[in-house]
Amino acid sequence: xxxxxxxxxxxxxxxxxxxxxxxxxxxxxxxxxxxxxxxxxxxxxxxxxxxxxxxxxxxxxxxxxxxxxxxxxxxxxxxxxxxxxxxxxxxxxxxxxxxxxxxxxxxxxxxxxxxxxxxxxxxxxxxxxxxxxxxxxxxxxxxxxxxxxxxxxxxxxxxxxxxxxxxxxxxxxxxxxxxxxxxxxxxxxxxxxxxxxxxxxxxxxxxxxxxxxxxxxxxxxxxxxxxxxxxxxxxxxxxxxxxxxxxxxxxxxxxxxxxxxxxxxxxxxxxxxxxxxxxxxxxxxxxxxxxxxxxxxxxxxxxxxxxxxxxxxxxxxxxxxxxxxxxxxxxxxxxxxxxxxxxxxxxxxxxxxxxxxxxxxxxxxxxxxxxxxxxxxxxxxxxxxxxxxxxxxxxxxxxxxxxxxxxxxxxxxxxxxxxxxxxxxxxxxxxxxxxxxxxxxxxxxxxxxxxxxxxxxxxxxxxxxxxxxxxxxxxxxxxxxxxxxxxxxxxxxxxxxxxxxxxxxxxxxxxxxxxxxxxxxxxxxxxxxxxxxxxxxxxxxxxxxxxxxxxxxxxxxxxxxxxxxxxxxxxxxxxxxxxxxxxxxxxxxxxxxxxxxxxxxxxxxxxxxxxxxxxxxxxxxxxxxxxxxxxxxxxxxxxxxxxxxxxxxxxxxxxxxxxxxxxxxxxxxxxxxxxxxxxxxxxxxxxxxxxxxxxxxxxxxxxxxxxxxxxxxxxxxxxxxxxxxxxxxxxxxxxxxxxxxxxxxxxxxxxxxxxxxxxxxxxxxxxxxxxxxxxxxxxxxxxxxxxxxxxxx
Amino acid sequence: xxxxxxxxxxxxxxxxxxxxxxxxxxxxxxxxxxxxxxxxxxxxxxxxxxxxxxxxxxxxxxxxxxxxxxxxxxxxxxxxxxxxxxxxxxxxxxxxxxxxxxxxxxxxxxxxxxxxxxxxxxxxxxxxxxxxxxxxxxxxxxxxxxxxxxxxxxxxxxxxxxxxxxx
Numbered sequence: 001x002x003x004x005x006x007x008x009x010x011x012x013x014x015x016x017x018x019x020x021x022x023x024x025x026x027x028x029x030x031x032x033x034x035x036x037x038x039x040x041x042x043x044x045x046x047x048x049x050x051x052x053x054x055x056x057x058x059x060x061x062x063x064x065x066x067x068x069x070x071x072x073x074x075x076x077x078x079x080x081x082x083x084x085x086x087x088x089x090x091x092x093x094x095x096x097x098x099x100x101x102x103x104x105x106x107x108x109x110x111x112x113x114x115x116x117x118x119x120x121x122x123x124x125x126x127x128x129x130x131x132x133x134x135x136x137x138x139x140x141x142x143x144x145x146x147x148x149x150x151x152x153x154x155x156x157x158x159x160x161x162x163x164x165x166x167x168x169x170x171x172x173x174x175x176x177x178x179x180x181x182x183x184x185x186x187x188x189x190x191x192x193x194x195x196x197x198x199x200x201x202x203x204x205x206x207x208x209x210x211x212x213x214x215x216x217x218x219x220x221x222x223x224x225x226x227x228x229x230x231x232x233x234x235x236x237x238x239x240x241x242x243x244x245x246x247x248x249x250x251x252x253x254x255x256x257x258x259x260x261x262x263x264x265x266x267x268x269x270x271x272x273x274x275x276x277x278x279x280x281x282x283x284x285x286x287x288x289x290x291x292x293x294x295x296x297x298x299x300x301x302x303x304x305x306x307x308x309x310x311x312x313x314x315x316x317x318x319x320x321x322x323x324x325x326x327x328x329x330x331x332x333x334x335x336x337x338x339x340x341x342x343x344x345x346x347x348x349x350x351x352x353x354x355x356x357x358x359x360x361x362x363x364x365x366x367x368x369x370x371x372x373x374x375x376x377x378x379x380x381x382x383x384x385x386x387x388x389x390x391x392x393x394x395x396x397x398x399x400x401x402x403x404x405x406x407x408x409x410x411x412x413x414x415x416x417x418x419x420x421x422x423x424x425x426x427x428x429x430x431x432x433x434x435x436x437x438x439x440x441x442x443x444x445x446x447x448x449x450x451x452x453x454x455x456x457x458x459x460x461x462x463x464x465x466x467x468x469x470x471x472x473x474x475x476x477x478x479x480x481x482x483x484x485x486x487x488x489x490x491x492x493x494x495x496x497x498x499x500x501x502x503x504x505x506x507x508x509x510x511x512x513x514x515x516x517x518x519x520x521x522x523x524x525x526x527x528x529x530x531x532x533x534x535x536x537x538x539x540x541x542x543x544x545x546x547x548x549x550x551x552x553x554x555x556x557x558x559x560x561x562x563x564x565x566x567x568x569x570x571x572x573x574x575x576x577x578x579x580x581x582x583x584x585x586x587x588x589x590x591x592x593x594x595x596x597x598x599x600x601x602x603x604x605x606x607x608x609x610x611x612x613x614x615x616x617x618x619x620x621x622x623x624x625x626x627x628x629x630x631x632x633x634x635x636x637x638x639x640x641x642x643x644x645x646x647x648x649x650x651x652x653x654x655x656x657x658x659x660x661x662x663x664x665x666x667x668x669x670x671x672x673x674x675x676x677x678x679x680x681x682x683x684x685x686x687x688x689x690x691x692x693x694x695x696x697x698x699x700x701x702x703x704x705x706x707x708x709x710x711x712x713x714x715x716x717x718x719x720x721x722x723x724x725x726x727x728x729x730x731x732x733x734x735x736x737x738x739x740x741x742x743x744x745x746x747x748x749x750x751x752x753x754x755x756x757x758x759x760x761x762x763x764x765x766x767x768x769x770x771x772x773x774x775x776x777x778x779x780x781x782x783x784x785x786x787x788x789x790x791x792x793x
Numbered sequence: 794x795x796x797x798x799x800x801x802x803x804x805x806x807x808x809x810x811x812x813x814x815x816x817x818x819x820x821x822x823x824x825x826x827x828x829x830x831x832x833x834x835x836x837x838x839x840x841x842x843x844x845x846x847x848x849x850x851x852x853x854x855x856x857x858x859x860x861x862x863x864x865x866x867x868x869x870x871x872x873x874x875x876x877x878x879x880x881x882x883x884x885x886x887x888x889x890x891x892x893x894x895x896x897x898x899x900x901x902x903x904x905x906x907x908x909x910x911x912x913x914x915x916x917x918x919x920x921x922x923x924x925x926x927x928x929x930x931x932x933x934x935x936x937x938x939x940x941x942x943x944x945x946x947x948x949x950x951x952x953x954x955x956x957x958x959x960x
Binding site: 009011012014015016017018019020021022023025027028030123199200201202203251252253254256283285286287507508509510674675677678679681682683684685686708709710714715716717718720722723746 | 811813821825826827828829830831832833834835837838840867868869871872878882885886887889891892893894895896897898901917918920921922924925927928929930931932933934935936937938958
């Protein structure tokens, strides 16, 4: 379809409103009569609430109401639900303690919501919040994985012994043990995957509204999936049926996973709006975001790889502890299990794998999916372990990868950890990336850097991920409490313009452009005739939202299915108008044509006939031209690729500069290369952030030390390099577009390449591995401690 | 409550505000100019950058009452009355320098001031250093740097039309 269709770098149509200040984010919404809510949060990691005195606050100017946990309990409201149940090794269900919307009896992390003050203005609510006196009995806290698993550790939840949420495993332990028994060599690695705080630039916000005349509730919220919020909040928390609850997620300023989940504040403002009969708005201050948005990662892992004499991988054994935080966030249990251990084959033919994962409650903010979700943890451990294996074997890092790659001829490829990869060509992405990064010329650059007093290193990662989430029956058998299909409704309007309603949600991904290109391509019409609508449960039939790089693979496929239905009906209408058989009608370039003739009807003529059915096969066909499709994917999609990072370290300061970064990814068919490139660059930036800058720190009392943008190191423009992105694609074999997804590959592939480069730069200092982030402080200590030895040698 | 009178995007504006009201609150809540965003509470993110008397200012660091008589320009006031975009706005679209759009207004306002303060022209490295006060979580900055590098050529009169991004 030429310039606007699939494959064209069309400029984004959403940009005009964003560059002119006309976006419509949740905090931009103001409803008539609106009140403002301020949440009072626990300053303690673990404490008993002995009493709350809100009398002074209730009497303060402008205050309309103050609510505490008992007020919600009195309305028989439910707790915040968890959407995924993981089972223990013995088949018993995980521990699933209650998660009250406002704390009742106890608080379990700094930031746990305790009360809400609702007032005429934000200032009045803030002032009154200062007057609420909460009497806490402070209890010992267990804020980290280590602290929560010590003998005698404080219990986060009474009745959850040892703070263990679940003790789960996957794979064939006996086969792995047997392979290790005959191994020529073993590579072993202990590592920490550092805890991250997502920090989408738009803080979360929510506006609740109640219409006493109809009994209808509306929630405007910063969500990646409004239908999921409607389901979770309506059915489980507030007991409002779907037809009386509308959830709108307007423009959303970034999510990265953190806006998937159903949060307490959404339920608080919706419920409170019903209580006070006026709209109630809450917007997080960034400090609140740090202590209430779900965090990411936070694993401690021991991994071992058994190898034969040629460096072929025989078996992989992994033991991981994963931090759940104080409560189970919506999808938390599946992240370190089904989105992690199932990826441990990576791009390699390792025949036997056994993974054990212990999930642990701690007195910290809940941990859930953050860009990549489980897969960055898998790729970091595997790619770092492969580098260690290369050292053990005395093999080149590229050579050991080549020896173990799943060959391009082996697809579909069944891994020993449940997944079946449909397509890929790992040598192709590797070779393209080696070339783009001039891997062969590196030693000359290292020598040149040495003359300037700099330590230069290069790192590589060849990774895979699973996205396009997900086949409903498969995830259902693994404990998901939802289906993971997607929905598209296509309405061809009477004069031929097209409105598409999608259950996915765009919060930076550019869906209004990419999907319009896709529809323009399907129908052979200009993009200007196509409108994409998302983010409102009152407009869109249903949907599961956007996460897990699923929008094009699942949502786009739903659009193709709906388009096929439209075209099938259009053929029957055209056949009537052209007095031909429907079997003889072809749809091409926006026209229904009698095959082999020049007799044709344009889409707009057919749609007009459908809505003005004067000359119409009314006995056989209903009027109208609108179709809905639910698409349930047959498999995950498997993007993969190669990332190469080159760094220079200043030995006097320990500062790492990324001097070159190349990514060559296989994301399947590319609809808009400009948008795909931007998605990958953004993902890589977050990966470099994890590797070099970002980490969440709690002190021993559970106080969040990295609780502001002055303490948590967000990557800034001068921390990052230009990021070179290329693609080398194979098509997905099981969806109609051949697409795989591109939202997370950058964050999944990059951290091991960055750390590999830092380790390589420090190889003369006896460094085999470094945990993230590789801060100047950490590196300077290593360099300085080894200086005398280096000088002596 | 004190009354503050100022010029916003070329038009007179006034509002009764509390002493503690911030400029960004005046703009967003009193004047309903919601293009200026609030992304943090420690003056780190730069989402709220506007121009006050021609210079970029984080609107969360200035009290509304300090703006008596000031000329304030926000993202809404950049385009010409006929809708023609400022070259920096146009460059952000052309070079895909935004994704979610939340940091964009502050980023554009900072970038314009940065370019105006440096008529000699900026290298990519200098642009990166000049953006020290603005955070973006989506783009990795790569395309923001390209957009500013292209826009400065138009703003300094080196070229008449914005250079197109390579396909």
